[in-house]
Amino acid sequence: MSRRKPLWRMFFALMAMVLLMTGCGDKTMNIFEPKGTAGEQQLDLVMLSVYIMLFVFAVVISIYVYVLVRYRQRPGDDAPPKQVEGNTMIEVLWTAIPVILLIILAIPTVSTTFSLAKEPPEEDSIRVKVTAYQYWWMFEYPDLGIRTSQELHIPVGKKVFLELESKDVIHSFWVPNLGGKTDTIPGKTNTMTLDAKEPGVYEGRCAELCGAGHALMNFRVIAEEQEDFDKWVASIKNPKSQPVNALAKEGQEVFSQNCMGCHAIEGADMKVKGDKAPDLTGFGNRTTIAGFLPNDKESLVRWLEDPQSLKPGTEMPAYNHLDDKKMDALVEYLTNLK
Numbered sequence: 001m002s003r004r005k006p007l008w009r010m011f012f013a014l015m016a017m018v019l020l021m022t023g024c025g026d027k028t029m030n031i032f033e034p035k036g037t038a039g040e041q042q043l044d045l046v047m048l049s050v051y052i053m054l055f056v057f058a059v060v061i062s063i064y065v066y067v068l069v070r071y072r073q074r075p076g077d078d079a080p081p082k083q084v085e086g087n088t089m090i091e092v093l094w095t096a097i098p099v100i101l102l103i104i105l106a107i108p109t110v111s112t113t114f115s116l117a118k119e120p121p122e123e124d125s126i127r128v129k130v131t132a133y134q135y136w137w138m139f140e141y142p143d144l145g146i147r148t149s150q151e152l153h154i155p156v157g158k159k160v161f162l163e164l165e166s167k168d169v170i171h172s173f174w175v176p177n178l179g180g181k182t183d184t185i186p187g188k189t190n191t192m193t194l195d196a197k198e199p200g201v202y203e204g205r206c207a208e209l210c211g212a213g214h215a216l217m218n219f220r221v222i223a224e225e226q227e228d229f230d231k232w233v234a235s236i237k238n239p240k241s242q243p244v245n246a247l248a249k250e251g252q253e254v255f256s257q258n259c260m261g262c263h264a265i266e267g268a269d270m271k272v273k274g275d276k277a278p279d280l281t282g283f284g285n286r287t288t289i290a291g292f293l294p295n296d297k298e299s300l301v302r303w304l305e306d307p308q309s310l311k312p313g314t315e316m317p318a319y320n321h322l323d324d325k326k327m328d329a330l331v332e333y334l335t336n337l338k
């Protein structure tokens, strides 16, 4: 009876591991359920290496078990057994087979990597310049003349050609369901082509340890039908940035005195357009604050009062010196930017 216990423990440990490894079924960050061409090609590469590993595992374990059984010590055997040294045939085999397996792995890996980095041939593909900062993302659409932060909008079914750069340290752009990881490196531009085959909100992460706020350097890819994408582009080109009421008007004052040196809002008649922090044009339409907090008034106040405790290492200073009235006004102004 007591000899069974370790087996049960091992069984539960294995089950726990399986649950952990599948992320308990999280579908928003799962490379095994690709929703775009790049993700599908990368999954094919992952599966190819998994099959090769399984093949190697099966062969090695079979030989191992065979040798254990076939050459086990029997009564009357000499000890120690006859010593042998070197076997040219076996050595050639165990050098040649891994080389062949590596070539099988290398050819599709190299060709896929290069083809994903190549500029897409489609005339109507969308070009986006991605710039990583500690700890947020800027997305510029040079052909459309717009920019945004934290949430990358793309039309479904179109190839999106990304030119990735960094303003400070090395980060890595990763959208598990769509593709990645592609490093963003200061002074160098990496490229990658993505697409989304169905509309949806795809979670993105920074996949390179880049400092204290790395774990919260989240972003989202919002894939929508062409019509909705066009509406979004129009809303960024002609944003509703004028204060909607007296309180918001006061909030705009607070913004221009405190925030404008770093943040920009298009169409808000402001003389300085900051470039050191996320562009806040259309902020009220975003799904998150700072990439990871829900976009509601309560979270916005928490973020403005003490960003450091929420995202360690952020450049965003605390605005806990604003009195309640000014804070209310600022929040009213920001949440109504559409």
Ligand code: CUA
Residues within 6 Å of the ligand: 132, 134, 135, 170, 171, 172, 206, 207, 208, 209, 210, 211, 214, 215, 217
């Ligand atoms: Cu940026 Cu990790």
